[in-house]
Amino acid sequence: MSPSLLWFRRDLRVADHPALAMAAENGPVLAVFVLDPTLVSTSGRPRASALRDALLALDEAIGHRLCVVRGDPATEIPRLAEAIGAGTVVVSADHGPYGTRRDAAVERTLAEAGRGFVRVGSPYAVTPGRVLTANGTPYKVFTPFRRAWYEHGWPAPADTGSESAEWLDPAEIALPEHRPDTDRPLRDLLRSTLGTGDSPLEVCESAASAQWADFLEHGLPGYADDRDRPDLDATSRLGAQLKFGTIHPRTILADLAALGPTTGLGTGLAESRDAFASELAWREFYADVLHHxxxxAGGNVDVRWDRFPWVSGDHADEAFAAWRDGRTGYPIVDAGMRQLLAEGWMHNRLRMVVASFLTKDLRVHWRRGARHFMDHLVDGDLASNQHGWQWTAGTGTDAAPYFRVFNPVTQGKRFDPEGDYVRRWVPELRGIAGAAVHTPREGGHGDYPAPIVDHAEARREALALYDSVIRGA
Structure with a gap:
């Protein structure tokens, strides 16, 4: 028997971990995480803080045996594999553009030394690329993808835990050359690389399990009715946990299935279970689109929209700054943007509302908004973020989305009917009672600004431009 190297990435847990099960089959295991400068440099502060805390929790879970190094994985992983005499490096597959290139480079370097690189599982219930049309082509529309995704199915959760492996102690590894990072306490290393700030959300395996258990019992029954209400705490907020893999969607889907046959659940719970599973399917759909x-990740799914005349220059910069800072004069938009800055999170309904406002009312390119989200969201996921923005902007996967323009006033009145959410995040408006808080004021309200654009006029202009692109297709 020979040791294996288990390279953690977006799977920072020990439960339901197929790669861990395979790594432990052949002998002791070295658990490794690489602080890759390419990824660290593109992680916003909230996400970097969450990663730091998730790594510290993982280290504790495996008896303080997590080996963390800084550098290029194509150098560091082969170096560590050589140091312990590992014949195989085991990972959960990464299907993102950078992760695919990175893994190919690591695999080539390992192969030159006669070592294997084995991909087992992925961060998804169904690995991207597995669900195809009858013609063997990728899906570009969600609804038929979801149907095929359900039909494809997924395996049961893997039976793993911290005791599944004999973990090697990184302090006892004789590295080929002196590596100062390995001599530093892990907390200090992570703080120096990922920052010392507090994470807006607790991201770790134990928190994820508790969060899911609480939602399953108390939040799921009302999910179908209340999930679009930002004034209510009616969503699971598991996005960050799924992003870092502190819980696997397969675990969630297994628990949903364990509730029993739909006929015995009652209408409300059955609808809620379907709605929640559908949200997981959206996440997997976007990962599949990015894989293919x-x-x-930066270009339009529908290339016709490469010709769309987004605004630019000083006007675009000023509009973007007002949107970014929550100073547009539209209360529901500003509340969402301020919550994002304060908590590193925003309700999904509001993600669509603020994205529509930036791209269709202000006609600022969706990439600028997507980048801002990735800078501040703890749950910032490349596939979901970029394609969610494109869906709203009209350049993405929906069959005919370009004429959908969210009205920020009616959206506010419908989904924050008493105005509680707006008053929570826009203190300048706390003196306005009820739904009246959603009506923008031409002259502003005290320190709160007047609307920076007339929504009805902006909508007409945007639709005319979208139509001109369609006619010229």
Whole structure:
């Protein structure tokens, strides 16, 4: 028997971990995480803080045996594999554009030394690329993808835990050359690399399990009715846990299935279970699209929209700054943007509302908004973020989304009917009672600004431009 190296990435847990099960089959295991400068440099502060805390929790879970190094994985992983005499490096597959290139580089370097690189599982219930049309092509529309995704199915959760492996102590590894990072206490290393700030959300395996258990019992029954209400705490807020893999969607889906046959659940709970599973399917759909079309991380899914006349220059910069800072004069938009800055999170309904406002009312390119979200969201996930923005902007996967323009006033009145959410995040408006808080004021309200754009006029202009692109297709 020989040791294996288990390289953690977006799977920072020990439960339901197929790669861990395989790594432990052949002998002791070295658990490794690489602080890759390419990824660290693109992680916003809230996400970097969450990563730090998740790594510290993982280290504790495996008896303080997590080996963390800084550098290029194509150098560090082969170095560590050589140091312990590992014949195999085991990972959960990464299907993102950068992760795919990175893993290919690591695999080539390992192969030159006669070592294996084995991908087992992924961060998804169904690995991207597995669900295809009858013609063997990728899906570009969600609803048929979801149907095929359900039909494909997924395996039961893997039976793993911290005791599943004999963990090697990184302090006892004789590295080929002196590595100062390995001599530093892990907390100090992570703080120097990922920052010392507090994470807006507790991201770790124990928190994820408790969060899911609480939602399953108390939040799921009302989810179908209340999930679009930002004034209510009616969503699971598991996005960050799924992002870092502190819980696997397969675990969640297994628990949903364990509730029993739909006929015995009652209408409300059955609808809620379906609605929640559908949200997981959206996440997997966007990962599948990015896997097949990696250029859509920054380019339009529908290339017709490459011709759309987004605004630019000083006007675009000023509009973007007002949107970014929550000073547009539209209360529901400003409340959402302020929550994002304060908590590193925003309700999904409001993500669509503020994205529509930036791209269609202000006609600022969706990429600027997507980048801002990735800078501040703890749950910032490349596939979900970029394609969610494109869905709203009209450049993405929906069959005919370009004419959908969210009205920020009616959205506010419908989904924050008493105005409680707006008053929570826009203190300048706390003196306005009820739904009246959602009506923008031409002259502003005290320190609160007047609307920076007339929504009805902006909508007409945007639709005319979208139509001109369609006619010219």
């Amino acid at each position: 079309y990696p250029s859509t």
